[in-house]
Amino acid sequence: MTALATITALDGGDMPAYRADPAGTPRGAIVVIQEIFGINAGIRRKCDTLAEAGYLAVAPDLFWRITPGIELDPDVAPEMERALALMGEFDQDGGVRDIEAAIRYARAESGKKVGAVGYCLGGRLAYMTAARTDVDASVGYYAVGIDGLLGEKHAIARPLLLHIAGADGFVDAATQGAMHEGLDDHPRVTLYDYAGEDHGFATEFGRRRSDAAAELADERTAAFFADHIG
Template identity: 70%
Template sequence: MSENISISTLSGDADFKAYVARPADEPKAAIVVIQEIFGVNAGIRRKCDKLAEQGYLAVAPDLFWRMQPGIELDPDIEPEMQEALDWMGKFDQDEGVRDIEATIKWAREETGGKKVGAVGYCLGGRLAYMTAARTDSDATVGYYAVGVDELLREKDAIANPLILHIPTEDGFVDKETQQKMHEGLDSHPKSTLYDYEGMDHGFATEFGQRRNEENADLADKRTADFFETHLA
């Protein structure tokens, strides 16, 4: 079952929308799904639906709501890709993480105090790393996170398990940045980095031209096993 709900900000002075997918039975835990630069579009909603099929309460907050609520874009349509990049440039990431924290708080209350994890993609992958460092997420996963090399100073704050899925031919994350991510995080006791040889940004998307079935399945299997270990 899916629905759109409202979640209060941490300050309690505003609400933002979120897409929620609920499992058929009592959820074993909750997972916050962190959007790409394309908003809470069909692909992100499908990520939530699949997590609900696995027994989780899945919730995807609209993180762009302060700029324009309800943005939904398609990366395979060039003007929409450019629009998405424009939104990313205007987006306040620190505010976004606070909205993710508010969503985690909502999910804990909604499940009666069960564990809450997070998974993010693209910009959401970067926000997932920030979520691992700045919130009490119980387990966090980032797919093709951008700009993590700029955030390595926050790694000592990561207290719970983190996975980062790294495509080696990511058009938005060059080889030097990937190397810095490995140098900074491979020895961290809570982090695990997986490389996907020859893959580009967006390889695990649900729909569209970017998806690579074999590697998407591998990454998603690792994610599913990770959440089963740390959330269930």
């Protein structure tokens, strides 16, 4: 079952969210963290797939303070440009606080452990969420700018999985190398590399998707959540 939901933000505002419920009692809950394209069809499908696997899935609209309800298509050039502009306007620290509110909501609604999974900007936010909140486990796909966040790695107390696109147009080889150098020996962090894959390879729809890599990464994510969320 899917529905629109309202989450009370930490500052008291009403944050919209997309919610997908499993058929029975949830085995846990997952907060799905959007790309720069809003809660579009791809993010909703991510939630629906998690619900089919038995999780309560919640995707907060992190752009609600800028332009609530926006949905963009990365395969349409003007919409990609709009998305990049929104990323520049977006308060990432405030976004993590909104994710924290979503974690609290999901934990209260499910009564179970809560994980987080994010893509692109959401992958970066998943890392920040692992370092700054009490989320039980986190996954980031092709996270951007992690080299600038390595100073927070010592705050990561619960499992974090990062999927790295080897030919990522937004994360160059030097940045990927810094991620490995900074995180390979972290006892709570696992990194997987996908050689030759570009940013967005695990999107649900559109030209960016690479089926084999997406399926492998999603299988690893499913196993990770089964181990750490339920």
